[in-house]
Amino acid sequence: MSFTEPVRKYILSCIVALIVIGLIVASVMANNQDEKFRIDETLYNNAVQLQSNGDLDGAEEAISQVLKHQPNSEMANYVAALTNAQNGDLKRAAIYMQKVLDINPHKVEDPRFMIQLGEIFVGAEKYKEAKIVLLRCQESQWSLEDFPNYQEHVAALLTQIENL
Template sequence: MQLTESKRKYILLGIVAFIITGFITAKVLASKQDEEFLRDDLLYQQTSQLYNDGKFTEAENLVNDLLLRKPNSEVVNYLGAVITANLADYNRSVILFQKTLDINPHKVEDPMFMLQFGEVLFFVERYVDAKTVLEKCREGGWVPEDYPTYQERVTELLTQIENMQ
């Protein structure tokens, strides 16, 4: 079967049209994704600012929206965990800390995360779990620059746990 010159032109035009349609579709989808990313980033920045300003109730409202939009985001779950801990909603905070750890198991190497997680476990009276986390803090020998009394706080919590058992 031989292709005539006109058939070749139609085939070439069809391929070119297919490629152009693909580029246009990709551009439209990418712009929607960019808009969604920018919206989520703005919401995260607002939530962080409210948290830093000590406006925990307002921050909780925004972080709840973020958690619905990005339930598997490590940073969103962690931010939610510290916000809810500051609101004394320790049960929810434990869940969010655990989810953060499930998403990124390497958080066990983050000294502040581990201390915060240990404290929240202590506040919900999960002393065995709190002791495990706090002993990891002690074994790590961590002393963050911005928290020079880190090990003293760890020892204080472990002592309180020992006195309760």
């Protein structure tokens, strides 16, 4: 079967048209995605700024907007946990910290995260989970440059749990 010259041109024109249409659609979709990302990034940065300035209610509202669009964002969940902990809602903070750990299981190797997780679990009265986390901190013999009493703090939290 052979194609005539006009049929070949028609087939080639259709292929080129499909490629151009595909590129236009991809470009439009990418621009929409970029805009959503910019909005989420602005909200996230705003939440962090509000948190550092002490406006915890504003930070909580901003980070909840980010979490509506990106519920599996490790950093957004982490900021939400810290903000809720600072606001005194330790049960909600524990949920967010657990979600961070679910999203990134390697956080168990981060000494700062683990001590914060242990403190939040103690405050949320999740003593069984807190004991597991704090024993991990103790067994790992971690220390932080800016937290020289890390192991003493872990031991104090474990003692607090044992006395309950």
